[in-house]
Amino acid sequence: MTRLLDVENLTLQFDTDEGRITAVDNVSFSLEAGEVMGLVGESGSGKSVTAKSVMKLNPSNAIYSDNTNITLHLDSGPVDIMSLKTSTDLQVVRGGAISMIFQEPMASFAPAISIGSQMVEQLQIHTDMNAKRAQEVSIEMLDRVGISDASSRFKQFAFELSGGMRQRAMIAMALSTKPKLLIADEPTTALDVTIQAQVIDLMKDLVDDFGMGIVFITHDLGVIAQTADKVAVMYLGRLVEQGTVRDVIRNPAHPYTKGLIAALPQLDDLDTPLTPIPGDIPSPLERPSGCVFNTRCSANLGERCSSAIPEFLKVTDDHQVACHLYDEGASK
Amino acid sequence: MSDDVLIEARDLSVHYPLRGGGLFGPKPVVRAVESVNLDIGKGNFFGLVGESGSGKTTLGKALLRAAPITRGSVQYDDGDAQYALTNLMGKDLKDYRKRAQLIFQDPYAALSPRMTVRDIIAEPLEVMGLTSSREETDERVREIAAKCRLNLEHLRRFPHAFSGGQRQRISIARALVSKPQFVVADESVAALDVSIQADVLNLLQEIQQEMGLTFLFISHDLSVVAHICDHVAVMYLGRLVETAPTRELFSAPKHPYTKALLSAIPSLDPDDRGKAQKLEGEIPSPTNQPSGCKFHTRCPYVTDLCRKEEPILQHSSDGHEVACHRWEELMD
Known part of the structure; x- marks a missing residue:
C-alpha cells in the first residue's frame, strides 16, 4: 500500500469571544490509498474540525500550532498542507485532490x-x-x-x-x-436506514473502483463496522483509541469506547439494559486536566488520571489506546 | 371499546389539500395518514416506526388532535374521562390537552431561550390553570424536576446553559407537569448522542412505570424501539403495514417491508458486511401513490395481485397483524 495522508501533532484552537478554545489536541494518524478510516466520537469531540483541517477549511479564527504537520502524498510529490496560505494555492487540494x-x-x-x-x-x-x-x-x-x-x-x-x-x-x-482523498462528514446521518444501506454500498463500490482513501466521520459505530478498515475514536479533541475495525469494535480497550458500545441499543440483545455514559461531554472552555475523559470515566484511577495526559500504548500491533489503565505497573 | 384500551383509532385518515390542480379536476391531496386502525393499551409503551414520509408524525399529531382528522374516529378513555376526538371543541378540547401531551424531537428548538427552566416547566400549569397559587406551582415544578433528575438549582437558569441531554429532560418535565395520561414522544432521542440517548431512554421508561403513563414513541430507529417499547406498529406511506408485540415483531417479522427495515440496520459485526437484504428505490410521494399495495414498487415479492388490490391489516397470530397478500407463503 502507498501512504496517502500523514497528520502529525494536529493541534487547533479557536479564538472566540469567550476565550481560546482547544478543538483538536495533538492528533496524529495516517491513511493509505484505498483505505477507509472511520473517525468516531460524540458531537463536540472535534471529528469534523480534524477532517476539515486536512484542507484547511476551518474558519479564519482557527489557530494551528507550529508543530502541526499535514502531508498529502500525491503522484507529483508530497504537499505540505500547512504551508499553503492563499485560496489559490489551496485550490489544488480543495475539490481537486x-x-x-x-x-x-x-x-x-x-x-x-x-x-x-x-x-x-x-x-x-x-x-x-x-x-x-x-x-x-x-x-x-x-x-x-x-x-x-x-x-x-x-x-x-x-x-x-x-x-x-x-x-x-x-x-x-x-x-x-x-480525488485521491474523500472526506465524508456524516454522509448517511440524515438518511433513512434503507437509503443509508444503499449509500454505504455505493461508497464501498466506489472505493474499489477509484482506489481513493476515505476519512469517514460518523457517530454511528454500526456504520463504521460496515464500512471502515480502521477506526480512530475521538473525545474532546483527543484521539483516545485507534486500530483496525475488528480490534476496536470487538475488543475495545478505552473505557470511552467500551461505554459507547454499551450505550448502543443492539437488536440481538434486548434483555441487557442500556448503560449510558454518566454525565455530559464537558464544555471545551472547561477541558479537564490530565485524561480528558476522567470526569465521566467509571475506571478513573484518581490522581493519576486527573493530572497526567495518557500516552498512546500498544494493545496489539494494529491497536493503540491512550489510557492509564494500561500503563506499566498501573494498579488495576 | 375494551377497558384496557386508552386510544382507539378507527379508519383514521388525515389528508392535506394542496394548491393547484385543474379548475374542474379534483384538487390534489396529500394522503398523510390513510385508514389507520389502532388500539393503544393503557400503560403501553407503544412504538411507531417507519421511514421519513411514512406519516408517523402526522398520526401522532392526529391522536393529540393537533392535525385535522379528515375521516374516521379516535376514542380516548382513561377511566375518568372519555373523549371522541373528531368533534372535540372548546372546553373539552382544553381538558383533553391536560391528559395528552407531546415531547418534541429537538431540545434546542423546543425551549424558549428567554425563559428560565422553572418558567418553562411551570407554563403548562399556568396556562391550563391547574394550580391555584405560586407556591403550589413551585411545588409541582420541583416534584417533576426531581423525577426527571434535574438539579433544583438548575431551575433558575436559562436553557442555553444546558447540554442536549439535560435540555431533553427539561422538555420531558414540561410535558409531564400537567400529569397527563397519554404522551406522544416524537423522535425524542434522535438529536442526542448515543451515550446520552441511553440515559434519556432509561428515564422515559422509569417515569412511564412510576406514573403509569401510556406512551406513543415515534422513531425511525428500530434498535431504540426494540429496547424501550412493548408494542410496535410499522408505517409505510400513511398505512399501518404490521403491528405486533415488540419481541414477536423483531424475532418473526412478517411484512417484507419490516424485514427489509430490520436488515438495513448496520450490524456492529465487521464480518457481517453485505449480508443485508437491500431495498431498492425510495418511498413514493404521498401525493402520487402507487395502486394496490403501496409497497409493491419496492417489494421483492411483488405479484399482479399486489399491484391491483390493497391488502388490509389482518390477524396473523396472537396480537400480531400484517397487511400483505403473501405473508403466509413468505413465512417458509
Missing part, C-alpha cells in the same frame, strides 16, 4: 443553480475539460452513482431531488474530479 461530502446535501448545493451547472463548474476549475466534455463526465458520474435518467436529473435543482438522491448527486459531484 481532496473532495468532501457533507451531512446535509440540501445545504451543500446552491439552491438556485442546477445540479449540472455546479458539477460542470467544478470540473472546469479543477481539470482542463471543456464545457461539453465536463457535461458528459458529469452525466456519466450521475449515472454511476445510480441516479436513473441522469441526463434529465442533470438539469434539475437540488430541491427537486429526494434526500437519498441528493446525497448520491453530492457523491457524484465529489468524485467527478477523481
Whole structure:
C-alpha cells in the first residue's frame, strides 16, 4: 500500500469571544490509498474540525500550532498542507485532490443553480475539460452513482431531488474530479436506514473502483463496522483509541469506547439494559486536566488520571489506546 | 371499546389539500395518514416506526388532535374521562390537552431561550390553570424536576446553559407537569448522542412505570424501539403495514417491508458486511401513490395481485397483524 495522508501533532484552537478554545489536541494518524478510516466520537469531540483541517477549511479564527504537520502524498510529490496560505494555492487540494461530502446535501448545493451547472463548474476549475466534455463526465458520474435518467436529473435543482438522491448527486459531484482523498462528514446521518444501506454500498463500490482513501466521520459505530478498515475514536479533541475495525469494535480497550458500545441499543440483545455514559461531554472552555475523559470515566484511577495526559500504548500491533489503565505497573 | 384500551383509532385518515390542480379536476391531496386502525393499551409503551414520509408524525399529531382528522374516529378513555376526538371543541378540547401531551424531537428548538427552566416547566400549569397559587406551582415544578433528575438549582437558569441531554429532560418535565395520561414522544432521542440517548431512554421508561403513563414513541430507529417499547406498529406511506408485540415483531417479522427495515440496520459485526437484504428505490410521494399495495414498487415479492388490490391489516397470530397478500407463503 502507498501512504496517502500523514497528520502529525494536529493541534487547533479557536479564538472566540469567550476565550481560546482547544478543538483538536495533538492528533496524529495516517491513511493509505484505498483505505477507509472511520473517525468516531460524540458531537463536540472535534471529528469534523480534524477532517476539515486536512484542507484547511476551518474558519479564519482557527489557530494551528507550529508543530502541526499535514502531508498529502500525491503522484507529483508530497504537499505540505500547512504551508499553503492563499485560496489559490489551496485550490489544488480543495475539490481537486481532496473532495468532501457533507451531512446535509440540501445545504451543500446552491439552491438556485442546477445540479449540472455546479458539477460542470467544478470540473472546469479543477481539470482542463471543456464545457461539453465536463457535461458528459458529469452525466456519466450521475449515472454511476445510480441516479436513473441522469441526463434529465442533470438539469434539475437540488430541491427537486429526494434526500437519498441528493446525497448520491453530492457523491457524484465529489468524485467527478477523481480525488485521491474523500472526506465524508456524516454522509448517511440524515438518511433513512434503507437509503443509508444503499449509500454505504455505493461508497464501498466506489472505493474499489477509484482506489481513493476515505476519512469517514460518523457517530454511528454500526456504520463504521460496515464500512471502515480502521477506526480512530475521538473525545474532546483527543484521539483516545485507534486500530483496525475488528480490534476496536470487538475488543475495545478505552473505557470511552467500551461505554459507547454499551450505550448502543443492539437488536440481538434486548434483555441487557442500556448503560449510558454518566454525565455530559464537558464544555471545551472547561477541558479537564490530565485524561480528558476522567470526569465521566467509571475506571478513573484518581490522581493519576486527573493530572497526567495518557500516552498512546500498544494493545496489539494494529491497536493503540491512550489510557492509564494500561500503563506499566498501573494498579488495576 | 375494551377497558384496557386508552386510544382507539378507527379508519383514521388525515389528508392535506394542496394548491393547484385543474379548475374542474379534483384538487390534489396529500394522503398523510390513510385508514389507520389502532388500539393503544393503557400503560403501553407503544412504538411507531417507519421511514421519513411514512406519516408517523402526522398520526401522532392526529391522536393529540393537533392535525385535522379528515375521516374516521379516535376514542380516548382513561377511566375518568372519555373523549371522541373528531368533534372535540372548546372546553373539552382544553381538558383533553391536560391528559395528552407531546415531547418534541429537538431540545434546542423546543425551549424558549428567554425563559428560565422553572418558567418553562411551570407554563403548562399556568396556562391550563391547574394550580391555584405560586407556591403550589413551585411545588409541582420541583416534584417533576426531581423525577426527571434535574438539579433544583438548575431551575433558575436559562436553557442555553444546558447540554442536549439535560435540555431533553427539561422538555420531558414540561410535558409531564400537567400529569397527563397519554404522551406522544416524537423522535425524542434522535438529536442526542448515543451515550446520552441511553440515559434519556432509561428515564422515559422509569417515569412511564412510576406514573403509569401510556406512551406513543415515534422513531425511525428500530434498535431504540426494540429496547424501550412493548408494542410496535410499522408505517409505510400513511398505512399501518404490521403491528405486533415488540419481541414477536423483531424475532418473526412478517411484512417484507419490516424485514427489509430490520436488515438495513448496520450490524456492529465487521464480518457481517453485505449480508443485508437491500431495498431498492425510495418511498413514493404521498401525493402520487402507487395502486394496490403501496409497497409493491419496492417489494421483492411483488405479484399482479399486489399491484391491483390493497391488502388490509389482518390477524396473523396472537396480537400480531400484517397487511400483505403473501405473508403466509413468505413465512417458509
